Amino acid sequence: MSRHINFKHSDALLDKVFDAIHGYDLALLYPSLEDIEKKRMVDLIKDDKLSDMFVELEKDDQLELITYLSQSKIKKLITSLESDDLKEFLEDLDKETQKLYLKYLSKVKAKTIELLLTYEDDHAASMMSTDFITIDQNMSVNDATNKIVTSSKDQDYIDHIYVINDDKKWVGTINIKNLIIARQGQYIKDIMEGEDIFIFADDSIEKAIDIVQDYDKNAIPVLDHEHHMIGIITADDIFDELTQDYEEDYQKLALIGDHTTSLTSIQRSKQRLPWLLIAVLLNLVTVSILSTFEATLEAVTVLVLFQPMILGMAGNIGTQSLAVTILGIHQDNFENKRKKHIVKEISIGIFNSAILATIAFMFVYTLLSILGSQSVNPGDVAQVVALAIFLAMSISSMMGALVPLTLDRLNIDPASASGPIMTTFNDIIALVLYFGIATIMFL
Amino acid sequence: MLKDVLKESKKQIKAYLDHIHGYDLAQSFLELSDDEKEKLYTVISNEKLADLVTYLDADIGAQIFAEFDLIKQKHLIDYMDPDDAADIILELEEEDQEALIQTLDKESDVLSLIQYNEDQTGSAMTNLVVKLDISMDVKKATKRVIQEAPEVETISTLFVVDENDKFIGIVDLKKLLKAKTPLTVKDIYEEHPYAFDKDPIIETISKIRNYAIYEMPVVDDEMHLLGIVTLDDALDIYEEEAKEDFEMLAALPETIESGVIKTALHRIPWLLMLLAISIPISLVTSLFEEIIAAVAILVIFQPLISGSAGNVATQTLAVTLRMLSKNEEGIKKNSYREIITGMINGLIIGVLAFVITLVFTTMSSSLMTNPLSIAFVVGLSLWLTVLIAPIIAVSIPLVLKLFKIDPAVASGPFITTLIDISAISLYFGLATLLLGGV
Numbered sequence: 001m002s003r004h005i006n007f008k009h010s011d012a013l014l015d016k017v018f019d020a021i022h023g024y025d026l027a028l029l030y031p032s033l034e035d036i037e038k039k040r041m042v043d044l045i046k047d048d049k050l051s052d053m054f055v056e057l058e059k060d061d062q063l064e065l066i067t068y069l070s071q072s073k074i075k076k077l078i079t080s081l082e083s084d085d086l087k088e089f090l091e092d093l094d095k096e097t098q099k100l101y102l103k104y105l106s107k108v109k110a111k112t113i114e115l116l117l118t119y120e121d122d123h124a125a126s127m128m129s130t131d132f133i134t135i136d137q138n139m140s141v142n143d144a145t146n147k148i149v150t151s152s153k154d155q156d157y158i159d160h161i162y163v164i165n166d167d168k169k170w171v172g173t174i175n176i177k178n179l180i181i182a183r184q185g186q187y188i189k190d191i192m193e194g195e196d197i198f199i200f201a202d203d204s205i206e207k208a209i210d211i212v213q214d215y216d217k218n219a220i221p222v223l224d225h226e227h228h229m230i231g232i233i234t235a236d237d238i239f240d241e242l243t244q245d246y247e248e249d250y251q252k253l254a255l256i257g258d259h260t261t262s263l264t265s266i267q268r269s270k271q272r273l274p275w276l277l278i279a280v281l282l283n284l285v286t287v288s289i290l291s292t293f294e295a296t297l298e299a300v301t302v303l304v305l306f307q308p309m310i311l312g313m314a315g316n317i318g319t320q321s322l323a324v325t326i327l328g329i330h331q332d333n334f335e336n337k338r339k340k341h342i343v344k345e346i347s348i349g350i351f352n353s354a355i356l357a358t359i360a361f362m363f364v365y366t367l368l369s370i371l372g373s374q375s376v377n378p379g380d381v382a383q384v385v386a387l388a389i390f391l392a393m394s395i396s397s398m399m400g401a402l403v404p405l406t407l408d409r410l411n412i413d414p415a416s417a418s419g420p421i422m423t424t425f426n427d428i429i430a431l432v433l434y435f436g437i438a439t440i441m442f443l
Numbered sequence: 444m445l446k447d448v449l450k451e452s453k454k455q456i457k458a459y460l461d462h463i464h465g466y467d468l469a470q471s472f473l474e475l476s477d478d479e480k481e482k483l484y485t486v487i488s489n490e491k492l493a494d495l496v497t498y499l500d501a502d503i504g505a506q507i508f509a510e511f512d513l514i515k516q517k518h519l520i521d522y523m524d525p526d527d528a529a530d531i532i533l534e535l536e537e538e539d540q541e542a543l544i545q546t547l548d549k550e551s552d553v554l555s556l557i558q559y560n561e562d563q564t565g566s567a568m569t570n571l572v573v574k575l576d577i578s579m580d581v582k583k584a585t586k587r588v589i590q591e592a593p594e595v596e597t598i599s600t601l602f603v604v605d606e607n608d609k610f611i612g613i614v615d616l617k618k619l620l621k622a623k624t625p626l627t628v629k630d631i632y633e634e635h636p637y638a639f640d641k642d643p644i645i646e647t648i649s650k651i652r653n654y655a656i657y658e659m660p661v662v663d664d665e666m667h668l669l670g671i672v673t674l675d676d677a678l679d680i681y682e683e684e685a686k687e688d689f690e691m692l693a694a695l696p697e698t699i700e701s702g703v704i705k706t707a708l709h710r711i712p713w714l715l716m717l718l719a720i721s722i723p724i725s726l727v728t729s730l731f732e733e734i735i736a737a738v739a740i741l742v743i744f745q746p747l748i749s750g751s752a753g754n755v756a757t758q759t760l761a762v763t764l765r766m767l768s769k770n771e772e773g774i775k776k777n778s779y780r781e782i783i784t785g786m787i788n789g790l791i792i793g794v795l796a797f798v799i800t801l802v803f804t805t806m807s808s809s810l811m812t813n814p815l816s817i818a819f820v821v822g823l824s825l826w827l828t829v830l831i832a833p834i835i836a837v838s839i840p841l842v843l844k845l846f847k848i849d850p851a852v853a854s855g856p857f858i859t860t861l862i863d864i865s866a867i868s869l870y871f872g873l874a875t876l877l878l879g880g881v
Binding site: 022154156176177195197216218238239240251254256266272286294304306308311315316317323326348351352371420427 | 657679686715725771
């Protein structure tokens with residue numbers, strides 16, 4: 001994709017350049033332009049490209065772009081947007097401004113958008129679009145085709161046509177393909193598929209993602225509880241939602257914020273520093289707890305050798321079970337597998353901890369025997385280390401499974417568990433166990 | 444459920460199978476016993492069986508295939524989308540693979556798909572599309588659409604080729620239906636993003652997502668239209684890749700669905716490796732026993748230093764792995780920025796650690812040593828290790844890539860352990876230098 005545009009070109013040439021670039025790429029370009037360049041770009045590009053670009057922009061850039069437009073162009077832009085994109089744009093604006101924009105729309109459309117704005121964030125209905133076509137089940141194939149050809153708007157989704165009965169309830173779906181190849185004289189009821197793949201307006205977005213993915217649908221109907229069809233959720237929006245979910249999980253696991261490659265060093269520092277500072281401050285707790293064991297430490301300095309290993313291993317196994325659990329929560333009908341998952345993860349944790357503790361025992365014993373350490377018996381230290389590793393790892397893997405699940409129950413993003421609080425907690429547990437056992441053993 | 448239905452008469456089973464969606468069928472299939480599966484095979488039509496196989500993982504699909512003779516296998520292939528069929532064939536034992544490929548037509552779409560690597564765009568392609576010639580008038584074009592509709596996956600997008608059969612754009616079905624003669628395809632087609640068959644699949648998938656494309660045209664080097672990659676396939680592939688990235692960062696092998704012991708053993712190699720590389724930490728620490736014995740309080744701040752450096756390394760690593768897995772350009776510039784970021788962050792948390800240590804050691808009465816110099820050692824080591832951390836975290840994946848090892852094996856825990864070694868050497872080393880005389 002061309003990432004650089006020469007604004008010294010003539011209007012006509014620039015126009016051609018813009019024509020060849022996809023709206024998404026224009027949107028990537030837009031924030032880096034000078035004000036004058038932005039204005040020229042907005043003036044030159046075609047209306048449909050403008051709306052393609054508009055929907056991909058960040059909120060601030062959207063608002064700025066609008067200031068470059070004439071009243072008539074604003075109207076064109078607002079009316080050409082898909083209902084879900086328009087809703088997203090209006091969502092965070094204050095009521096007054098919302099009204100200002102809704103004025104550009106027809107009464108019916110404005111009502112629909114107002115309704116869309118009322119749905120709760122995590123409900124499937126909040127990501128639906130209302131640009132779909134319904135036909136009556138008693139229509140003939142011919143009439144239906146005519147209706148679609150004459151009444152569909154540019155932004156309407158017509159890959160599937162939704163069929164309703166006399167009570168306006170959704171009864172089935174027709175793939176446009178089947179409508180096109182249907183013979184004259186057939187009726188919609190004869191060719192529609194009465195499948196039951198749909199979602200209720202107040203179902204969760206996760207459920208919508210699952211359904212679209214599992215059934216390989218390009219769109220699914222959204223129904224109210226009387227089975228009236230109120231919208232569709234399309235696969236491209238699902239794709240965006242899914243990407244966002246995974247990105248967020250990844251970023252939280254890595255303690256980075258909303259990272260993009262274009263960020264400068266200073267921006268990166270600013271974004272990540274809070275996490276690091278929290279981690280340092282939390283370490284203060286670790287430090288204070290550790291200092292209570294100073295006597296043990298001074299008496300048996302050899303303990304220090306294995307401290308990083310114990311902390312590290314507990315952290316590692318915790319990360320594993322945490323990651324499995326976060327991925328698990330994304331899976332279909334995880335609700336039913338919850339108990340099984342917990343039991344399984346805990347058993348795996350204990351099993352692997354036991355194996356690693358045994359190996360650690362042998363290692364510590366060998367190392368200390370070779371070093372020929374003075375006062376302490378290698379077997380004793382090895383016992384302490386092995387026991388501490390076993391307990392610390394078991395507990396850490398248990399936390400890795402339980403904490404995200406609990407957060408999920410409380411409707412907090414389970415991936416938040418992958419932060420410094422968890423790490424510090426695991427560190428403290430591991431240290432207290434290690435030096436606690438050592439204190440009992442040696443003092 | 445399928446399990447219960449299988450106890451009924453053949454007629455009832457058939458009726459049930461007629462209505463169930465392939466995905467639901469696949470889900471309940473997994474719960475069947477071998478006998479029940481046998482029974483299902485005797486009743487189910489080839490078409491539905493092909494549908495079932497499509498919704499199962501390719502390796503399970505291949506197992507089902509292996510239960511049947513060649514003739515039936517070929518029938519099943521005929522009912523499947525070429526991309527799904529290619530996936531299954533690639534999972535079969537080598538002999539079975541060859542035998543089955545022999546039976547396929549020379550021009551079979553499946554054959555053309557098998558030649559692609561898993562990470563090439565061509566491997567995820569379906570080749571059932573409606574092609575329109577640029578010179579067609581809209582009436583003729585509509586006729587072509589109606590004729591070919593039953594054979595293809597979708598007619599929402601129609602693909603336009605020029606006189607030389609080269610891909611030049613698309614026509615939206617809506618636009619075609621609304622157009623009237625004397626318009627021709629030439630008047631209503633528009634340019635459209637496309638992908639080359641040899642392009643990495645990751646790139647094609649992000650194009651599909653960014654441009655919100657339901658059917659991405661795939662062409663060869665000469666711009667001949669080979670097929671499309673559909674959004675639903677892209678979605679599945681994306682999810683797989685995203686999961687892999689996530690698992691790698693957590694030092695987790697690919698998730699498998701099996702019993703406790705098997706899963707545990709599956710995960711243990713990573714843990715063992717991590718344990719193995721943490722052994723040098725103990726060895727390194729043992730070199731500094733003298734200073735530790737002399738200034739025991741140093742030990743208290745060791746988790747602070749290792750932990751912070753580990754966090755910084757994980758951040759850099761995640762960013763770097765992401766770039767590598769997405770094939771993004773500008774790794775050099777990114778590495779440079781990461782290192783600068785490390786310097787800045789290291790300085791800030793180094794100063795903070797200095798203050799914390801100073802306050803803490805001053806308050807702690809049991810101490811004879813100079814709190815200021817201990818705080819200085821802690822602050823300085825922290826800064827230096829946080830400075831080194833991004834350098835290690837950028838260079839290791841890049842070096843691994845150079846040796847053609849999947850850079851993602853350098854997971855978070857792996858890097859953190861490596862950082863531990865340098866952190867401890869630095870910390871106790873500095874302490875010996877600066878406090879050694881006490």
